[in-house]
Amino acid sequence: MGLTGQYYLSVTGPTGLVREYSYFSVEEYKRPKFEVGFEPITEVFKVNASVTLKGNAKSFAGSNITDAKVGYRVTRSVNYPIWFSWRRGPSHWGETQEIAHGELLTDNEGNFNIDFKALPDLKASKENLPVFSYVITADVTDVNGETRTATTTVNVGYHAMTANILLNESLIKANAENTIIVTTQNLNGQKVSAKGFLKMYKLKAPEYVLRLRPWEAPDYHYWSQSDFKKLFPHEAYGQEHSVESWEKDKLVFETEFDTGKSESIELPNLKKWETGSYLIEVESTDAFGQQVTAKTTAKLMDPKAKSLPDNQLFHVETNQRTYENGDMAEITFYSNVKDVNITYWVEKDGERIKTNILTVKKDCESISVPVTEDDLGGFAVGYSFTAYNSFHSGTVLIPVPYPDMELQIETGTFRDKISPGTDETWSFKIKGPKGEKVTAELLASMYDASLDQFVSHDWYFNPLYRPTYYSRSYVNAYLSFGNENFRDYFNPNGFYKEYTDLQFDQLEWFGLSFERPQLYLYRERASDIRMQSKSEAPMAMNDALEADASFEGEALEESVIVTGSNAENSKPREENDNNPDSRDVIIRENLQETAFFFPQLTTNAEGSVSFNFTTPEALTRWNLQLLAYTKDLKSATKTLSTVTQKDLMVLPNPPRFLREGDTITLSTKITNLSENSLEGMGQLELTDILTGKPIDAALRNIEKQKPFSVGAKGNTQISWTLTIPKGVQGVQYKIVAKSGTYSDGEQGALPVLTNRMLVTETLPMWVRSNENKTFVLEKLKNVSSKTLEHQKLTLEITSNPAWYAVQALPYLMEYPYECNEQTFSKYYANTLASHIANANPRIKQVFDQWANSDALLSNLEKNQELKSLLIQETPWLRDAQSETEQKKRIGLLFNLNKMRNEQEMALRKLEEAQLHSGGWPWFNGGRENRFITQHIAIGFGHLEKLTGSSSNSNSNASSMLKSAISYLDAEFVTEYERMKKYSKDLSKTI
Numbered sequence: 001m002g003l004t005g006q007y008y009l010s011v012t013g014p015t016g017l018v019r020e021y022s023y024f025s026v027e028e029y030k031r032p033k034f035e036v037g038f039e040p041i042t043e044v045f046k047v048n049a050s051v052t053l054k055g056n057a058k059s060f061a062g063s064n065i066t067d068a069k070v071g072y073r074v075t076r077s078v079n080y081p082i083w084f085s086w087r088r089g090p091s092h093w094g095e096t097q098e099i100a101h102g103e104l105l106t107d108n109e110g111n112f113n114i115d116f117k118a119l120p121d122l123k124a125s126k127e128n129l130p131v132f133s134y135v136i137t138a139d140v141t142d143v144n145g146e147t148r149t150a151t152t153t154v155n156v157g158y159h160a161m162t163a164n165i166l167l168n169e170s171l172i173k174a175n176a177e178n179t180i181i182v183t184t185q186n187l188n189g190q191k192v193s194a195k196g197f198l199k200m201y202k203l204k205a206p207e208y209v210l211r212l213r214p215w216e217a218p219d220y221h222y223w224s225q226s227d228f229k230k231l232f233p234h235e236a237y238g239q240e241h242s243v244e245s246w247e248k249d250k251l252v253f254e255t256e257f258d259t260g261k262s263e264s265i266e267l268p269n270l271k272k273w274e275t276g277s278y279l280i281e282v283e284s285t286d287a288f289g290q291q292v293t294a295k296t297t298a299k300l301m302d303p304k305a306k307s308l309p310d311n312q313l314f315h316v317e318t319n320q321r322t323y324e325n326g327d328m329a330e331i332t333f334y335s336n337v338k339d340v341n342i343t344y345w346v347e348k349d350g351e352r353i354k355t356n357i358l359t360v361k362k363d364c365e366s367i368s369v370p371v372t373e374d375d376l377g378g379f380a381v382g383y384s385f386t387a388y389n390s391f392h393s394g395t396v397l398i399p400v401p402y403p404d405m406e407l408q409i410e411t412g413t414f415r416d417k418i419s420p421g422t423d424e425t426w427s428f429k430i431k432g433p434k435g436e437k438v439t440a441e442l443l444a445s446m447y448d449a450s451l452d453q454f455v456s457h458d459w460y461f462n463p464l465y466r467p468t469y470y471s472r473s474y475v476n477a478y479l480s481f482g483n484e485n486f487r488d489y490f491n492p493n494g495f496y497k498e499y500t501d502l503q504f505d506q507l508e509w510f511g512l513s514f515e516r517p518q519l520y521l522y523r524e525r526a527s528d529i530r531m532q533s534k535s536e537a538p539m540a541m542n543d544a545l546e547a548d549a550s551f552e553g554e555a556l557e558e559s560v561i562v563t564g565s566n567a568e569n570s571k572p573r574e575e576n577d578n579n580p581d582s583r584d585v586i587i588r589e590n591l592q593e594t595a596f597f598f599p600q601l602t603t604n605a606e607g608s609v610s611f612n613f614t615t616p617e618a619l620t621r622w623n624l625q626l627l628a629y630t631k632d633l634k635s636a637t638k639t640l641s642t643v644t645q646k647d648l649m650v651l652p653n654p655p656r657f658l659r660e661g662d663t664i665t666l667s668t669k670i671t672n673l674s675e676n677s678l679e680g681m682g683q684l685e686l687t688d689i690l691t692g693k694p695i696d697a698a699l700r701n702i703e704k705q706k707p708f709s710v711g712a713k714g715n716t717q718i719s720w721t722l723t724i725p726k727g728v729q730g731v732q733y734k735i736v737a738k739s740g741t742y743s744d745g746e747q748g749a750l751p752v753l754t755n756r757m758l759v760t761e762t763l764p765m766w767v768r769s770n771e772n773k774t775f776v777l778e779k780l781k782n783v784s785s786k787t788l789e790h791q792k793l794t795l796e797i798t799s800n801p802a803w804y805a806v807q808a809l810p811y812l813m814e815y816p817y818e819c820n821e822q823t824f825s826k827y828y829a830n831t832l833a834s835h836i837a838n839a840n841p842r843i844k845q846v847f848d849q850w851a852n853s854d855a856l857l858s859n860l861e862k863n864q865e866l867k868s869l870l871i872q873e874t875p876w877l878r879d880a881q882s883e884t885e886q887k888k889r890i891g892l893l894f895n896l897n898k899m900r901n902e903q904e905m906a907l908r909k910l911e912e913a914q915l916h917s918g919g920w921p922w923f924n925g926g927r928e929n930r931f932i933t934q935h936i937a938i939g940f941g942h943l944e945k946l947t948g949s950s951s952n953s954n955s956n957a958s959s960m961l962k963s964a965i966s967y968l969d970a971e972f973v974t975e976y977e978r979m980k981k982y983s984k985d986l987s988k989t990i
Contacts, residue, residue, distance in 0.1 A: 045156045047156055307364070316383070391481045668735050678742060699723060
C-alpha cells in the first residue's frame with residue numbers, strides 16, 4: 001500500500017540524447033460497471049418551448065441498464081455573441097440558475113428521456129441575440145447501487161441556426177474547379193438542412209497604394225480627405241486599409257443552395273473574372289423565420305499575371321505547395337511600389353546561407369532556390385524592404401515533407417465479442433507505407449475500457465524527431481521607423497534628454513472597476529480554499545487535484561446499500577435444475593484489469609503476427625492497443641474493442657473493504673442477455689481468507705440462497721445483509737446464479753479493517769539458574785479502560801537471547817512501504833540471515849525442514865496486495881499465528897536462493913535511489929535526508945560488525961557507502977558552521 005497521487009517515470013540515456021518522461025496516477029477506485037451518455041442534439045429548440053433529451057445507460061459488458069433510477073437537474077447560463085463583448089459588465093456574465101429537476105426510470109433498452117422547458121433569462125435583451133446554455137446532468141443509479149453521471153449542454157436562442165462559409169485556399173483562375181463550402185448548424189453544433197442564396201461581389205479597392213497603418217484610425221478628422229491625400233497619398237484616411245471596409249461593386253455571381261443535398265457550391269469558369277478581392281455573402285432563414293447571414297472575403301489570383309491587383313503594396317507567392325528533393329523552389333515577389341529594393345536571404349538549419357538584394361522595377365521579380373535531400377522538414381526565405389517611410393519584413397516557409405513512415409496494420413483474426421476464461425488466437429498483418437512486406441515488431445496490450453472513465457489511456461509513439469522548420473532570423477527597424485517613442489540625438493549637452501510621457505484627461509473611478517480579471521482572481525482564491533480543505537488528500541499536483549474533483553465522489557465509494565428487489569418473491573420453475581451449487585458453476589476468479597501485455601511480438605516471413613491468450617474473466621469492454629515498428633522506426637498504432645459477456649451474468653457491487661462491527665448490504669445484479677425470461681437461484685458463500693473455512697454463520701449469512709426472476713434482455717438484483725464480526729481478517733465471497741443451463745459465478749476477496757488498536761506491553765525477565773524472581777506487569781494489572789480486550793499473554797523462554805533476533809528477521813522482510821529506510825531493512829535482514837545460514841550448516845538443515853512442512857503459500861500469500869493491507873491494518877496478525885506457522889516463515893526467509901535474490905534486489909533499489917550528492921531521500925523523488933542517510937550508513941556498519949565481513953566485499957555497497965560518508969561529512973561541517981553563528985560557546989550545546 002503506497003501513497004496515492006501522481007508519479008512519473010524517467011528514462012535517460014547515457015549520453016543525454018534520450019530523456020523521456022511518462023506520468024501516471026496511483027488512485028483508489030472501484031471499476032465502473034456501466035456508462036451513461038446522451039444522444040447528439042439534432043433538433044432545433046425555441047425559447048419557452050419544451051426540450052426533450054434522449055439518454056442511454058449501458059453496461060461495459062454490453063447489457064442494457066434497465067429500471068435504473070435517473071435523477072437529473074437542469075441549470076441555465078447566458079452567453080452573448082463576440083461583437084457584444086465590449087458592452088459586457090458584471091451583470092452580463094450570467095448567473096447560473098437551476099430551472100428544473102426530477103427523477104425517472106430507464107426503460108427495457110436502458111433509454112431515458114429528460115423533458116424541460118427552455119425558460120429564458122428575462123434580463124437578457126432579445127436584440128442582443130443571447131444564447132441560453134442549459135446544462136443537463138443525469139445521475140443514473142443501477143439496481144445494484146452503482147451510480148454513474150453524464151452531462152450535456154443544450155443551446156437555445158431566439159435564433160435557431162448559424163451559417164459558415166469555408167474556403168480552403170485562394171481562388172485560382174487557372175483551376176478547372178473552384179469550390180465554396182457552405183455549412184449550416186443549429187446552436188448545438190449539429191448539421192441542419194437549410195436553403196438560401198449565395199452571392200459574390202467584386203470589392204472596390206482604394207485608388208492609392210497604401211502602407212500599413214502605424215496606429216489606429218482617428219475618431220475624427222482635422223483635414224478633409226482631399227487635403228489629407230495631398231499631404232499623405234499613401235496613408236489610409238479611414239479604414240480603407242482593411243478589405244472588410246471596402247464597398248461592394250458589381251454582383252458577379254449568384255446561386256441557390258440546399259445544404260441538405262450538398263454543402264459544396266461549384267463556381268463557374270473564372271478565366272474572364274477580374275483578379276482581386278471579392279465578398280461572398282450567404283443568406284438563409286432558420287426554422288423560426290429569422291434571417292441568417294454569413295460573410296467572408298476571398299482573393300482571386302492568377303499565377304500567370306505579372307501585376308498585383310487592388311493597388312496592394314506587396315505580396316509574395318511560391319510556385320508549389322510542397323517540394324521534394326531535386327525540385328526548384330520559385331518565390332515571386334509582387335509589388336506596386338516603383339523600384340523597390342528587397343533584401344532577401346535563404347535560411348537553412350538556423351543559418352543564412354545566402355543574402356542578396358532584389359530590385360523589383362515593375363510588378364514582380366522571382367528567385368529560385370534548389371531543394372536538396374538535406375532540406376527535409378523545410379527551410380525559410382526571409383525578406384525586408386522599405387516603402388513610403390515604413391519598414392516591412394516577413395518569412396516564406398518552404399515545406400519539404402518527410403517521407404511517409406506510417407505502417408499499415410491489417411486485422412486478420414479478431415473477435416469483438418468473446419467468452420470469459422477461453423483461449424483466443426488473434427492475428428494481424430503489418431505492411432509498409434506502400435503496402436509492401438516488412439519485418440516489424442509488435443507491442444500488444446489489452447486493458448479494461450471502464451478505466452477510461454477516470455483517465456484516458458492512449459498510446460503515442462513518435463520516436464523520430466521530424467520538426468516543421470521555423471525561421472530563427474528576426475529583423476526590425478525600431479530605431480529607424482519607430483512611432484511609439486523617440487530620442488533626441490542632437491542634444492548639445494552630450495547626454496540624452498528625457499521627455500515626459502503624454503498624459504490625457506481620464507475619468508476618476510475611485511476604485512470602481514468592471515474588468516474581468518478581478519473575477520478571475522476571486523475564482524482562483526476560491527479554488528485554493530477548496531484545495532486546502534482537502535486535508536486528507538494525498539500530495540499530488542494541484543491542477544490534477546482540482547480537475548478530478550468530480551472523480552472523488554465516484555472513485556472512493558466504499559459501501560453499498562441497496563433496498564428492495566422485485567425478485568425476492570419470485571419462485572423458480574421446478575422443472576429446471578436451478579441449484580446454484582458452486583461445484584456445478586464455472587467461477588470467475590481472474591478479475592485483473594490488464595488482459596495481457598506482449599512487448600515483443602515479431603512478424604513472420606509474410607509480415608503477419610499472431611498471439612494466444614486466455615480471455616480475462618471480468619465481464620466488461622476491453623481496449624486492444626497495438627503498436628508496430630520497424631528497425632528504421634516506421635510505426636503505426638491501432639485500437640480495437642472487444643467485450644467479454646455471457647447470456648447470464650452475475651455483476652456484484654462489493655465495497656473495497658469491510659470494517660469490524662459494520663452491517664452492510666452486499667448486492668449483485670443478474671443480467672439476462674438471452675431472448676427468454678429466466679428464473680433461478682442465486683447463492684452467496686463466504687470463507688475465511690486465512691483458513692479457507694466457511695464463515696457464513698459468523699457473518700449472519702443465514703439465507704444463502706435467494707430466488708430471482710429476470711426478463712429477456714433485462715436485469716434484476718438480489719442482496720444479502722451481513723454483519724462483520726471481530727477477529728475476521730479477510731473475507732472471500734463467492735456469488736453464483738443458475739437458471740437451467742445458464743449459470744455464472746464470481747469470486748473475490750475483501751480485507752476486514754479493524755476499529756481497534758493493538759497495545760503491546762513487554763517485560764524482559766533475566767533469571768539465572770537456581771534463582772527465584774517475581775515480575776509484575778503493572779500496566780496490565782492496573783487497567784481502568786472499559787473497552788480493553790486482551791489479545792494474548794505469551795511467555796517465551798530461551799537460553800540464547802540471539803534467537804529473538806532471528807525471530808524478528810521475517811518482520812523486517814515484510815515491511816509494506818517502499819521507502820529507502822525499509823528497503824535497507826530488507827537488505828539488512830537478508831544479509832544477516834544469509835550469514836547465519838552459511839555459518840552453521842546444521843541450522844540451515846533445521847530451517848529447510850521447517851520450510852518444507854505442509855504447503856506454505858496460502859491464498860492470502862498469493863494475493864500480495866491483500867496481504868500487505870492486512871499486515872498494515874492488523875499488526876497482531878503474524879503474532880496471533882501458531883508457532884508452527886512462525887517456523888514456516890523463518891524457514892522461508894532462510895531459503896538461500898530467495899535470500900540472494902531479495903538481497904540483490906534491495907541493494908539495487910538503494911543504488912538507484914541514492915542521489916548524486918551521496919544522500920538518500922526518505923521516499924524516491926524527494927530531497928536527500930541526513931537522518932535516513934545516517935541510518936543506512938550505520939546499518940552497513942552494524943552488518944560489518946555482526947557478520948565480520950567488510951562492505952568492501954561488495955563493490956556496489958562500498959561505492960554507495962563512500963558517497964554517503966562524504967555527504968554526511970559535508971552535512972556535519974555545514975551544521976557546525978551554522979551552529980557557530982548562533983552560539984558563542986559550543987561546549988554548552990547538547
